[in-house]
Amino acid sequence: MRILLVEDDRDLGPVIAMGLRNEAYAVDLATTCADAEELLCGNDFDVACLDLGLPDGDGLALLRRLGADPALRRPRRLLVLTARDAVEDRVAGLDAGADDYLVKPFSFQELAARLRALSRRSDVLDAVLHVGDLRLDSAAHRAWRGDEALDLTPREFSMLRYFMHHPGRAVSAEELLEHVWDAQADPFTASVRVILSRLRRKLGEPGPITTVTGVGYVLRESP
Incomplete structure (x- = not known):
């Protein structure tokens, strides 16, 4: 947010x-x-x-x-x-x-x-989000995949929260910079790719976030 x-x-x-x-x-x-x-x-x-x-x-x-x-x-x-x-x-x-x-x-x-x-x-911001086997509690700042708690940094948590607000929709790197970072973020850095790579590793397999070439990334409800 x-x-x-x-x-x-x-x-x-x-x-x-x-x-x-x-x-x-x-x-x-x-x-x-x-x-x-x-x-x-x-x-x-x-x-x-x-x-x-x-x-x-x-x-x-x-x-x-x-x-x-x-x-x-x-x-x-x-x-x-x-x-x-x-x-x-x-x-x-x-x-x-x-x-x-x-x-x-x-x-x-x-x-x-x-x-x-x-x-x-808000119509678009919920305290507890569910997408597939992912669950995220915004108030407690905790997230789970299935029954396993995820150990996320604040930026990884914020990125996952944004994806879970927009499941099934392609989200561009620019959009992630707009909503997960602030105005001081450098749009030419690899920040999005670095944080996304870490988040994907922590989410495990099968990976729920897929890449759409030339468009962005999609959080699938059924990876």
Whole structure:
């Protein structure tokens, strides 16, 4: 799952981003409205975590534009992270299009739990996925093939989760870079092939992920 984190606190933002990456999310960090808009013009995000008090504008105005400006790609889910704790502020944020509202200071564990809850609420992101003999629990960050637990790194886990959201469909290397990595990923590296090779070894035989020459990779329900 790819997350856009919009947070202007230069101490807090990197800490939250690191924590989310340790939870196997791909995270892009923006510190201004302008940075966020640039990322939203060219990338598809599953969730945006949006601070409201930004140095170059009000995050609430950006939140409203996400539903009206066709140049901006609206994330599937929107979570407000802000120090504004008045009831009217909460109401304004939710009425502007936010799916959830979390007041600072908050614990990272609560943020992670709310992101899992948003995942369960989404049409395309389920907490527990089943494809063939593969099972993946997003909340517990565990995966199994049959009865055998899989020992996956965060990136391998994230890649498998993306495949399991799109079983039977060819997924290109570019698409994997878009959703499993963040904006800092180099599109010319062999990162996708390296992680995919490791994941395939850990999944064992018969291999459920097959290559479609010139197109990408497919997770088969019946390998």
